[in-house]
Amino acid sequence: TRSTRPQRLLKVVQKHATRGDPQSVISAIDHFCRHSEWAMNVGDEKGSILDSVVSELNPEKVLELGTYCGYSTVRIARLLPPGARLITLEFNADYAAIARQVIAWAGLEDKVQLVEGASEDWIPRMKEHFGIETFDFVFLDHWKDRYLPDTKLMEDCGLLRKGTVLLADNVICPGVPDYLEYVRNSLSYKSYYFKSHLEYTKAEDGLEKSVFLG
Numbered sequence: 049t050r051s052t053r054p055q056r057l058l059k060v061v062q063k064h065a066t067r068g069d070p071q072s073v074i075s076a077i078d079h080f081c082r083h084s085e086w087a088m089n090v091g092d093e094k095g096s097i098l099d100s101v102v103s104e105l106n107p108e109k110v111l112e113l114g115t116y117c118g119y120s121t122v123r124i125a126r127l128l129p130p131g132a133r134l135i136t137l138e139f140n141a142d143y144a145a146i147a148r149q150v151i152a153w154a155g156l157e158d159k160v161q162l163v164e165g166a167s168e169d170w171i172p173r174m175k176e177h178f179g180i181e182t183f184d185f186v187f188l189d190h191w192k193d194r195y196l197p198d199t200k201l202m203e204d205c206g207l208l209r210k211g212t213v214l215l216a217d218n219v220i221c222p223g224v225p226d227y228l229e230y231v232r233n234s235l236s237y238k239s240y241y242f243k244s245h246l247e248y249t250k251a252e253d254g255l256e257k258s259v260f261l262g
């Protein structure tokens with residue numbers, strides 16, 4: 049039977065990227081998705097904005113919601129200092145299996161912990177299961193109707209501290225209107241919009257950076 053898109057992405061990485069070289073993994077995926085088959089990676093244009101936010105913050109503890117094939121996982125983990133940790137949540141076991149291999153090909157498995165399951169099950173267990181008190185940086189790129197409830201859940205679980213940065217993908221396309229309204233109007237956040245384009249297309253999209261004020 050026909051392969052899946054994530055399986056085709058992994059094959060491209062294993063064929064065209066160099067083991068242990070995260071940039072070559074990123075470039076191989078971007079080239080394939082721009083010239084052969086679109087996929088819902090944050091992509092190179094929004095990815096550069098993601099890079100600049102991570103580099104400026106230098107986070108020790110990172111949470112990613114929505115691993116998919118591991119493209120943004122690799123983008124973030126490659127910039128983390130030694131000892132820093134990235135926990136990435138993925139609901140779909142098939143996607144998780146692909147992402148593990150992409151992350152390993154990039155040589156970043158020591159910095160990344162991929163956890164399979166639902167956010168509402170794992171967010172409340174971050175402290176007792178992973179020994180995480182609070183996160184320094186959260187990248188939201190999972191189901192768009194989960195951005196707001198999961199943000200409220202992270203608040204309620206005490207996982208955000210003064211200065212924690214949330215960066216949300218797709219705030220225009222597909223869009224996350226309830227999340228945007230919340231972070232832009234809540235007195236607990238200072239929010240900034242980074243205008244960009246939907247990955248590998250000319251459509252408008254953007255990232256929303258929201259700093260938790262405690």
Ligand SMILES: O=C(NC/C=C/[C@H]1O[C@@H](n2cnc(C(F)(F)F)c2)[C@H](O)[C@@H]1O)c1cc([N+](=O)[O-])cc(O)c1O
Pocket residue numbers: 088089090112113114115116137138139140143165166167168189190191192194217218221222246247
């Ligand atoms: O739908 C989009 N993304 C949804 C992404 C969803 C991904 O997040 C995982 N997840 C679900 N729950 C969890 C957690 F964390 F809760 F466990 C993780 C899903 O299994 C999937 O791999 C999307 C769509 C477009 N587009 O143009 O249509 C462009 C994009 O950049 C997109 O991100």
Ligand SMILES: [Mg+2]
Pocket residue numbers: 088089090189217218
């Ligand atoms: Mg996205």
